[in-house]
Amino acid sequence: MPLPLYLKSRKGLTRGEITRMAIDCGNPLLVAADVTPAPAFVKKLANMLNAVLFVPESIMAASEKREITRLYAENHKVNLRNSHTRDALAAAIKAFQHYKNKFKQVEAEARKLMAPVSIEKVKALVVRGQTIQRALEVSITKERRNTIEKPVEPLEKTPVIIDYELKIRSLQNRIFFYKEQVRQVKESNKFLLKEETIQKERVKNLTNSLDAVRRKEATTIKQDRAYQQLNREIKTLRRELIKERRVTQKLEKRLETIRYYRGLASKGDIVFLKPVETFTKDGLEKAYRLYDITRGDTILFLDSSGGGASTAQELVKRGVKAVVSRAFIAHKAVEVFTKFGVAVVPYQELSVEWIEGYPYVKTEELDVVLKNGIKQKKIELNAKILDIVEEYKRKRMQEVKREALL
Missing domain, CATH: 3.40.50 (Rossmann fold)
Known part of the structure; x- marks a missing residue:
């Protein structure tokens, strides 16, 4: 497996920021997760990048992630600063191992056919679901067509042309990024229009938030007014939930009674x-x-x-x-x-x-x-x-x- 182009972790990154960072490194082909099913955030990221989503057959154990990343780090002199970096690298290695044999088969078939094609493009087609034979046929046909359509030898690219091409590509990537940002905003607006009205969900969300705060600031949060307010709200919501459950039970009993008498009427x-x-x-x-x-x-x-x-x-x-x-x-x-x-x-x-x-x-x-x-x-x-x-x-x-x- 080659050296990583970028291997860092940072708190609070948005999908837009991650998308821009990935595009700056090249054209993303695969987005990998270390759990199954993949989180919604990862699914949306893969969709935004038009990349294939890889998930392992089962959730990767911590021991497995430590082992495969340790060997990789030793061989390539990579410094894994925290568990987030390790998990990301483990998911990438797992995805590479999944396609490793197919990549070798692509290289072997290309050498066998002596095909004048880009091996990396053939591998990309295989990752996107093409068979090795079909991917080679498509790449060879495209390469021949490009060769036929070129009437003259291309001019040697000057540094100015190369610089402009890089700027054009950067602008194209930015256009793609901003389009995705617009789509994200639209999706966010749709999401914000949906309100959670079930009191049980409100209690669950508040409880989860409170648990997170407790884990981070267990010694100081008890003195914080926000903590006290959240506690009061939870207690209030719990009381309301108990009341609602009692009302629901009464309604269920009434409904059962009505059903009984409806049955008598139908008979x-x-x-x-x-x-x-x-x-x-x-x-x-x-x-x-x-x-x-x-x-x-x-x-x-x-x-x-x-x-x-x-x-x-x-x-x-x-x-x-x-x-x-x-x-x-x-x-x-x-x-x-x-x-x-x-x-x-x-x-x-x-x-x-x-x-x-x-x-x-x-x-x-x-x-x-x-x-x-x-x-x-x-x-x-x-x-x-x-x-x-x-x-x-x-x-x-x-x-x-x-x-x-x-």
Whole structure:
């Protein structure tokens, strides 16, 4: 493995600074990590440099990193000043060892074919996923094309030309760098628009920050106001989290209860009554929105005042099956309901129970009340018919008597 072009570590480096440092050394081909999966920072860096990302099959142990970097440092007289430098070099060596055999095969094949190609360019193609054979074919074809397209021998480059070429390359690299900076800023803006609202995450982040501060300044941080403030916030957030968990548990219990009664309703054991706060147009509209009153439903008037024939007709159009009322319903409304076969049941005749704001009755009980109501209506209708017949007989007898006297 050759000597490193640059081997240093520094705190607080941004992706932009690292990108610029890498470009100043040349065209990066490979970005290596010493852990798997690679950190998001390393992935984004590889993407910015348009480089291949290398990760080991498993996380490199500290002993392995010490051993391979020690041998390398001894052979190349490299001074490893800290663990960060060692880890970076270990990742680079690991990546080189991964491709080492393929690089040797490239060199051997190139010598075998006596191909007039750049060995380094062929290696770059192999790293980017090309087979050795394919990489050689592409490089040879490109080299031949370049040879054919050159009509005359290139002029010898003067120091001025070389200097300008270096300046042009530097400017191109800077343009690429600033474009990446713009893209980074856009990505950062998107990220900043997303807010973390879950209190558990806030507690976790604050706790992690506090742990980091404790590790760095364990002897002095306890006297710092920021530390005390963070502690108070954590305690407050923990209390809030406990409260939220209790609320969540209560909601889960309520949801389980609702599911149980929904199950009873789906089996036909109970019937949910859809409540209507007031028997008015506004009250009906509100109930339509909240409870989706549809054909076959049974509704419950919490306040039946204000209702008349028009509001009753609205419910008839909805196709309701029955109406349960806590109080007296206007006579005109009752006539409309009766005319269109909508049963009107007094609240007192049913054992209405409530669950989480929803009234319900047992299906069997409601059916009995509705059947009794139908029977009662038949009895009342028969009685009314008998009264009409008796009245007709009485009037007819009177007419017959008057005719006999004449």
